Amino acid sequence: MSDERPVALVTGGGTGIGAACCRALAEEGFRLAVHYRSSEESARKLAESLPDAFTTRADLASGEEIDALIADLKEKAGRVDVLVNNAGYNVNAPMLSMGLDDYDAVAGMARGTWYLTKLVLRRFMLRKKTGRIVNISSVVGHTGNPGQIPYTMVKAGLDAFTKSLSQELAGRDILVNSVAPGFIDTEMTTELPEEVKAAILSRIPQQRMGSADEVADVVAFLATRASYVNGSVVHVNGGMFGG
Numbered sequence: 156m157s158d159e160r161p162v163a164l165v166t167g168g169g170t171g172i173g174a175a176c177c178r179a180l181a182e183e184g185f186r187l188a189v190h191y192r193s194s195e196e197s198a199r200k201l202a203e204s205l206p207d208a209f210t211t212r213a214d215l216a217s218g219e220e221i222d223a224l225i226a227d228l229k230e231k232a233g234r235v236d237v238l239v240n241n242a243g244y245n246v247n248a249p250m251l252s253m254g255l256d257d258y259d260a261v262a263g264m265a266r267g268t269w270y271l272t273k274l275v276l277r278r279f280m281l282r283k284k285t286g287r288i289v290n291i292s293s294v295v296g297h298t299g300n301p302g303q304i305p306y307t308m309v310k311a312g313l314d315a316f317t318k319s320l321s322q323e324l325a326g327r328d329i330l331v332n333s334v335a336p337g338f339i340d341t342e343m344t345t346e347l348p349e350e351v352k353a354a355i356l357s358r359i360p361q362q363r364m365g366s367a368d369e370v371a372d373v374v375a376f377l378a379t380r381a382s383y384v385n386g387s388v389v390h391v392n393g394g395m396f397g398g
């Protein structure tokens with residue numbers, strides 16, 4: 156167990172925006188806990204490329220697996236200084252054709268994020284009386300998006316979680332913020348139909364999708380130098396929505 160370098164836990168760290176956050180936080184000197192659920196190989200390769208990083212697995216839909224994740228973090232690192240709640244799940248379908256199973260799978264991410272954050276606070280951050288929590292929400296939690304009703308509900312809720320938690324933690328050096336990406340070039344957006352992508356681009360003043368690295372830069376700033384930003388939603392969307 157190493158208790159020297161600050162540790163950053165990034166959920167969904169094996170892919171897309173999460174992987175970019177891992178690289179950016181490693182650049183800032185953090186030891187990375189790269190969390191994954193199914194992307195074991197990419198999480199392992201990423202961890203091998205970062206100094207002293209390690210992987211840790213859990214399905215965030217399961218409370219028991221989150222308990223086990225915390226035990227694993229205690230054993231492998233003994234501390235968590237930064238938590239990036241990046242993992243997210245979406246099913247694209249209009250409400251009238253979506254069933255409860257898909258709703259539950261998408262909405263379950265709110266429950267998992269709530270429970271993981273509670274345990275990271277209780278087991279690590281409150282003991283050290285310092286920490287940074289960054290929640291990756293989405294512009295669609297603010298604008299709405301047809302075909303993504305449960306996802307937009309979760310993302311809007313995540314920004315409310317950011318605001319409420321920052322207030323519950325008043326008086327402590329534990330800061331909680333959201334980063335709300337717009338349309339970012341990752342697996343999640345590759346799946347979108349071409350006509351949907353064209354419609355999206357027409358609404359972005361910068362006329363392009365963002366990159367995962369452009370989101371990760373903001374996350375790294377909030378996790379390190381942003382000492383007077385708290386309870387905020389930082390939009391990273393090329394100008395399509397200003398909050």
Ligand SMILES: NC(=O)c1ccc[n+]([C@@H]2O[C@H](COP(=O)([O-])OP(=O)(O)OC[C@H]3O[C@@H](n4cnc5c(N)ncnc54)[C@H](OP(=O)(O)O)[C@@H]3O)[C@@H](O)[C@H]2O)c1
Binds near residue numbers: 167292338
């Ligand atoms: N791409 C965009 O345009 C965009 C825009 C706004 C917000 N976002 C948000 O950014 C975050 C990252 O998305 P991305 O674009 O990088 O897509 P992505 O590569 O599909 O990332 C999603 C991550 O969430 C993890 N995950 C999903 N369900 C999980 C579960 N039940 N338990 C644990 N982990 C789970 C996945 O882990 P495994 O692969 O290991 O299963 C994966 O690493 C998400 O919260 C997404 O909503 C993305």
